Amino acid sequence: MTDGVYTVKIKDIVKETKNIKTFRLDLDLPALPGQYIMLWVPGYDEKPLSISYPGRDMGVTVLRKGATTARLHDMKRGDILGVRGPFGRAFKITGExxxxxxxxxxxxxxxxxxxxxxxxxxxxxxxxxxxxxxxxxxxxxxxxxxxxxxxxxxxxxxxxxxxxxxxxxxxxxxxxxxxxxxxxxxxxxxxxxxxxxxxxxxxxxxxxxxxxxxxxxxxxxxxxxxxxxxxxxxxxxxxxxxxxxxxxxxxxxxxxxxxxxx
Amino acid sequence: MPAGYPHQNSVVFMLETDICGLRLENPTILASGILGNVGSSLRRVARAGAGAVVTKSIGKQAREGYKNPTVIKIEQGYLNAIGLANPGVDDFGEEIKTAKEGGVPVIGSIFGFSVREFVSVAGKMEDHGVDALELNLSCPNVGKAGAFFSTTEELTYEVVKAVKDSVSIPVIAKLTANTGDIVAIAKACERAGCDAVTAINTLKAMKIDIVAGMPVLGNKIGGLSGPCIKPVAVASVYEIVKETGLPVIGCGGVTTGEDAVEFLMAGARAVQIGVGVADRGIGIFRKVAGEIEEFMKDHGYRSLEELIGAAQG
Structure with a gap:
């Protein structure tokens, strides 16, 4: 859990589709399915994003949509991002x-x-x-x-x-x-x-x-x-x-x- | 009284306070800028035990405010730079109506970039049905080279007087300690006929992320609030109470009943709670009220009046 803004390097980037990329960060962030982080793209904006890969090398999967996500999509391995979270109430599995x-x-x-x-x-x-x-x-x-x-x-x-x-x-x-x-x-x-x-x-x-x-x-x-x-x-x-x-x-x-x- | 209130009858009696004609069942008030943009949110806070609620600062037109990050946690406090985001006064009537269903006084916080704008928004908020106005003077007067209303006696006097002359509900001025002499500003408010003051607004501050090598807030500079500003706020309240006849609402770092008692002893008639909501949840108002009552019982205070100004020598 990072209370303030925690800055980390991008460890890996996976192009999932034409407009969607997954960013794996150099951060071990235990989280439950459905929780999110606030992701700071320095100099641009900060956006809430669902965690697509909790735990080791935590990841978010992002659609290229506006100026901030476009900037994110143009970033390279080793670039810096800021993380706050994980936040929010997770999905709760009760069914079979x-x-x-x-x-x-x-x-x-x-x-x-x-x-x-x-x-x-x-x-x-x-x-x-x-x-x-x-x-x-x-x-x-x-x-x-x-x-x-x-x-x-x-x-x-x-x-x-x-x-x-x-x-x-x-x-x-x-x-x-x-x-x-x-x-x-x-x-x-x-x-x-x-x-x-x-x-x-x-x-x-x-x-x-x-x-x-x-x-x-x-x-x-x-x-x-x-x-x-x-x-x-x-x-x-x-x-x-x-x-x-x-x-x-x-x-x-x-x-x-x-x-x-x- | 909502069900489940811990010390029902005694609390109503012991914690009752009034400030410029507003009667509060307990001295905790939701500070402006916290959960105050939407009526259902204000109503929820009222039902959760706040003695009164203050809306987000409302202006003439809708404003989206600054880009995120707009709020970040730092050691012992929070930094924010929201940028006066608000839906605009014309669309706010419905929200006020919902907020009032909470059953506690609703104080409308307003701002303007000119005296005329302040007066126009004040009138509309009065028409929407707010019980009092709180003037957010920490905004630039565009017509006068962008000087902040809150930092000069002349501008403060001018805007408070103009609003006072145009409405019939109580007018509260929210003051900043980012000025040479907050007491002089408070005195200007008093001369202008202000009904009460809130002290203090956030303090100018910045956080730089040393890895990214840049300020974190979207607006780079923001306002500091939370426990770290409490001593500054307590001193401001103490001095204003000593030097003026104005009722004062204390604001800055109230997280516990003990914090509130400190403000009350400095002379505040009520306290506002802001980022404390992040640390203790929406239940903080009822918790703080309960803790004030507990303190009073433990130390032999029978009414809030006995506590208010107790530390004034």
Whole structure:
């Protein structure tokens, strides 16, 4: 646990897809699946990122999106990054036969979750979704770990040509699961929750909001109506908590605190 | 009284305080800048036991503020440079409405880059229903070469007077110790008719990461808060209470009941709690209130009035 900002060197960089890279840092950071760090790209910005590889040579898996992640993607082995964390409430595995849905870079916390579940002797099916085949994340990694994998692509270049939610709907009809996890675009998670609820499945959702402090004091990431902090009480919430959120699937807040509707 | 409050009836009686007409069930107040940007968050803190809550500083327009890192922990404290991020006063009415459901006074913190802006935002916040205003004077007056309102007697007097003349709710000025003479500034507030002051705001500070070879905060320079600034804050409260007739709210490093008692003995009528939330959670308000009560019982104080100013010689 690093309380202040802990600066470390990048040990290794893996190009996962055209737009996603994994950065392994020279840092031993024990963490649970679903926890995150605040990653400082010196001179640019600091972003909350799910830990994709907890423990030795801790890693994060990042989509190239804005100026800061573009800078990160251009960095080389040996360059310096700052870490605060690990923070947040992890996924909690209580079921025996799990299903997880990861959309795009949302696979980042799902992969360590699946590995942990298998290590604990649970069965897990992971639905991995992406726009196209070349953007699929962690397929080989989870095959190696022994997870059952269902692939969906929007354009049908690999696996089923549909959204992850369609695959989930079909899979849940088999009725063999007792717990569901999801991380990805909010609209996808909203639907996952709806489908899982219809099948009576308890679900945990990895929430994303604009973060500033990461330690539960600034209030940038609170959810309406209970005022729960995504950085502290989350980012992983249970269905019973999410059902009380007025904003889930409807709006988020920008850096000023203004509501932005999806 | 919320269920589960540890010492129900006695606490209400023993810890009650008032400051410029606001009645507080206990002297702990959520400081501005902490969990204050969203109504449901303020309501949650109120229900968790705060005697009053202060909103994030609200300005005329929405501001995204500085880039991260905006908050970092250092030895004995925290550094922040948020950059007056806020959703803008026009959109804040709904948040105030929700905050007020918490059942404790809601103090609206406001800022402006000119006297006119302060007055305009003050009026709108009054219309939104806040119980009092707290002026965040630690912002530059753009019209006057960017001098901070809080650092000169003239600017402080001008802005406090203008806001006082335009609203009918109590006006509290939040003062900084980043000035030659905080007592002189407090006196300017008093002359302008200010109802109370909060002392102190964060202290100017910087953290450099020696590996990266650069300041960590996105804005490079920020404000220091937490236990390390408490002695500075206590001295400021003590002097302002001694030299003026203004009610004072103490702010800076309150983490425990003992910290709060120190401020009260210096003469503060209430204390604000900020980054203490990071160390003890949202339950800190109820914990600190309970600890103040325990101290009072152990040392024979029967009411908060007996404690307030006890160390003033």
């Amino acid at each position: 036969r799990l299903i997880a849905v990861g959309g795009g870079v949302g696979m980042a916390p799902i992969a360590p979750l699946a590995e942990k579940a298998i290590e604990m002797g649970r069965e897990i099916t992971v639905i991995i979704g992406a726009v196209t085949k070349s953007e699929l994340l962690f397929v080989d990694r989870l095959e190696r770990a022994g997870a059952e994998i269902i692939i969906t692509t929007d354009d049908g270049t690999c696996g089923m040509k549909c959204f992850t939610t369609h695959a989930l709907e079909k899979e849940l009809e088999k009725g063999r699961y007792d717990e569901c996890f999801t991380c990805g675009p909010e609209i996808m998670m909203y639907k996952v929750l709806e489908i899982a609820k219809r099948h009576g499945l308890p679900t945990q959702v990895s929430m994303e909001r604009y973060f500033k402090c990461g330690i539960g004091i600034c209030g940038a990431c609170v959810m309406d109506d209970g005022g729960l902090r995504v950085c502290k009480e989350g980012p992983n919430f249970r269905d019973v908590e999410i059902e009380k959120f007025k904003d889930f699937g409807k709006y988020t807040r920008d850096a000023s605190g203004k509501k932005v509707y999806w």
